[in-house]
Amino acid sequence: MIPIQNIYYMLSYAFQVLNEQGYKNIATEQFNNVAELCAAILAKGISVQLKRGLGREYIEQTESLSSLRGRIEISESIKTRSMLKKQLICSYDDFSVNSYMNRIIKTTMELLLHADISKARKKELRKLLVFFGDVELLDVHTINWNVQYNRNNQTYRMLISICYLVVKGLLQTNSDGTTRLMDFLDEQRMCRLYEKFILEYYRREFPQISASASQIPWAVDDGMRAMLPVMQSDIMLSYEDKVLIIDAKYYSHTTQAQYDTHTLHSNNLYQIFTYVKNKDSELAEVPHVVSGMLLYAQTEEAVQPNNTYQMSGNKISVKTLDLNCDFSDVAAQLYKIAAEHFGIAA
Numbered sequence: 001m002i003p004i005q006n007i008y009y010m011l012s013y014a015f016q017v018l019n020e021q022g023y024k025n026i027a028t029e030q031f032n033n034v035a036e037l038c039a040a041i042l043a044k045g046i047s048v049q050l051k052r053g054l055g056r057e058y059i060e061q062t063e064s065l066s067s068l069r070g071r072i073e074i075s076e077s078i079k080t081r082s083m084l085k086k087q088l089i090c091s092y093d094d095f096s097v098n099s100y101m102n103r104i105i106k107t108t109m110e111l112l113l114h115a116d117i118s119k120a121r122k123k124e125l126r127k128l129l130v131f132f133g134d135v136e137l138l139d140v141h142t143i144n145w146n147v148q149y150n151r152n153n154q155t156y157r158m159l160i161s162i163c164y165l166v167v168k169g170l171l172q173t174n175s176d177g178t179t180r181l182m183d184f185l186d187e188q189r190m191c192r193l194y195e196k197f198i199l200e201y202y203r204r205e206f207p208q209i210s211a212s213a214s215q216i217p218w219a220v221d222d223g224m225r226a227m228l229p230v231m232q233s234d235i236m237l238s239y240e241d242k243v244l245i246i247d248a249k250y251y252s253h254t255t256q257a258q259y260d261t262h263t264l265h266s267n268n269l270y271q272i273f274t275y276v277k278n279k280d281s282e283l284a285e286v287p288h289v290v291s292g293m294l295l296y297a298q299t300e301e302a303v304q305p306n307n308t309y310q311m312s313g314n315k316i317s318v319k320t321l322d323l324n325c326d327f328s329d330v331a332a333q334l335y336k337i338a339a340e341h342f343g344i345a346a
Contacts, residue, residue: 002297002323002324003323003324003325004030004031004032004033004034004036004037005027005031005327006323006324006327006330007034007037007193008026008027008031008037008041009027009327009330010193010194010197011037011041011162011193011197012027013196013197013200013201013204014161014193014196014197014200015157015158015161015162016200016204017045017157017158018041018158023041023044023045026040026041026044032116032118033116033117034169035112035115035116035117035166035169035170036116036117036118036121038112038162038165038166038169039112039115039117039121039125039166040121041162042105042108042109042112042125042159042162042163042166043121043124043125043128045158045159045162046105046109046128046159047128048155049155049156049159050128050131052155054097054099054102054131054132055097055099055101055102055152055153055155055156056095056096056097056099057095057096057099057100058093058094058095058096059093059094059096059098059099060091060092060093060094061091061092061093061094062076062089062090062091063089063090064080064082064085064087064088064089064090065087065088065089065090066086066087068088068090069090069092071090071091071092072088072089072090073088073089073090073091076089077089096134097132097134097135098134098135098136099135100144100147101147101153101156101159101160102132102135103135103136103137103138104138104143104147104160104163105132105135105159105160105163106129106132106135106136106137107137107138107140107143107163107167108162108163108166108167109125109128109129109132110129110137111140111166111167111170112125112166112170113125113126115170140167143167145160145164147160165189165193168189169189190250190297191248191249191250191251194248194250194297195213195234195235195248195250198234198235198246198248198295198321198334199211199212199213199234199235201331201334202235202237202334202338205331205334205335206237206338206344208239208344209237209238209239209338209342209344210237210238210239211235211236211237212235212236213232213233213234213235213236214233214236215230215231215232215233216231216232216233216245216275216278216279216282217231217278217282218231218278219277219278219281219282231274231275231278233245233246233247233275234246234247234248235247235248236279237338237341237342239342239344240342241286241287241288241289242288242289242290242291242341242342243279243283243288243289243290243291244290244291244292244293244337244341244342245272245275245276245279245290245291245292245293246292246293246295247268247271247272247275247292247293247294247295248295248297249265249268249294249295249296249297250296250297251265251296251297251299252299253299253301254296254297254298254299254301254304254305254320255301255303255305257303262303264294264305264318268294269294269316269318272292272293272294272316273292273311273316275292276290276291276292276311276314276316277312277314280313280314290314291314291315291316291317291341292314292315292316292317293316293317293318293319293337294316294317294318294319295319295320295321295337296318296319296320296321297320297321297323298320298321298322298323298324304320305318305319305320306318306319306320319337321333321334
C-alpha cells in the first residue's frame with residue numbers, strides 16, 4: 001500500500017507544475033484516498049486557470065438567424081423553409097469556452113462528485129462548475145485523450161493528465177455493460193505513473209546524468225529492420241561511458257510461483273536482456289558499459305527479488321523499490337541505484 005502522500009510526490013515529479021508555490025500547500029494536507037488527492041490538485045489547478053482565463057477555441061456553429069453571419073447554407077435553408085420565417089441557416093465560427101479540453105475538465109469534475117471524496121471537496125468543485133456553465137459534458141467512455149498542445153494551451157497539460165487518471169481510475173465496466181466506480185488507481189494506471197516518476201526523478205535530482213525514455217535500434221547484420229517492433233525503454237540513464245537501462249514494473253505480484261518455487265516473470269527478463277544486448281551492440285565502436293535493471297514496486301509478498309546476474313558480459317539486476325515508507329527513504333533508494341552504477345552523488 002503506497003501512502004497517499006507519496007502518490008502526491010510521484011505526481012509532483014511527473015508534473016513539475018505541482019512544485020509551484022500555489023500547489024505546495026496540498027503537500028501538507030491529509031487525504032483518505034487518491035481520488036481525494038486528485039480532486040484537490042484538480043481544484044487548485046482549475047482555480048489557477050480561471051485567473052488566467054479559460055481557454056477558448058473557434059467552434060463551428062450552425063443555426064437559423066434573422067441577420068446574416070458567416071456562411072449561408074442555401075440548401076439547408078431551402079430544406080427547412082427557414083426563409084418563410086425571414087431567416088437563413090448560417091454557419092459561423094464562434095470563439096467559445098466550449099473547447100474540448102474544458103469539456104474534459106467539466107466531465108471529470110462531475111464524475112468526482114459521485115466519488116468517495118469529502119463533502120467540503122465536493123462543495124469546492126461545485127463552486128468551480130459555475131464557471132463552466134457554457135461548457136458541454138462528454139461521454140466518459142468516448143473521450144479522445146489524444147489532445148494537441150501548443151504555447152496557448154500548455155497550462156492545460158497537467159490538468160488533462162489528472163483528468164485522465166481520474167476517469168480511467170474511477171470507472172470500471174461491469175459484464176452487463178453498466179459502469180461503476182472502482183478503487184483508485186488500477187495497476188495499469190499506476191504502472192505508467194511509476195515509470196514517469198522514476199524517469200523525472202533522475203532528470204531533476206541528477207542533472208549530470210542523461211535520463212530519457214530512448215528507443216534502442218535492433219542489432220541486425222544486414223540493416224533489414226522492416227516489421228521489427230519498436231524497442232522502447234522506460235528509463236535509460238547515461239553518464240560518461242556507462243549506461244543503465246531500467247525497466248520499471250508495477251505489479252500486484254513481483255514473482256510467479258509454481259509448487260512453492262518463486263521465479264521472475266520470464267517475459268520481463270527476456271525484455272531487459274534484449275534491450276541491454278542491442279544497446280551493447282550499438283555502442284560496440286566506443287568504450288562503454290551497459291547494464292540493465294528490472295525495478296519492481298515492492299509488494300507485501302514474503303519473497304521480494306533482489307538479485308544481480310552476469311549475462312554474456314553484462315550485468316542484469318532485479319531490484320524492488322519500497323514505496324510504502326517516508327518519501328525521503330524512497331529518494332535514498334533511488335540515490336543508491338545511481339551511486340552504485342555511476343559512482344556519483346546527487
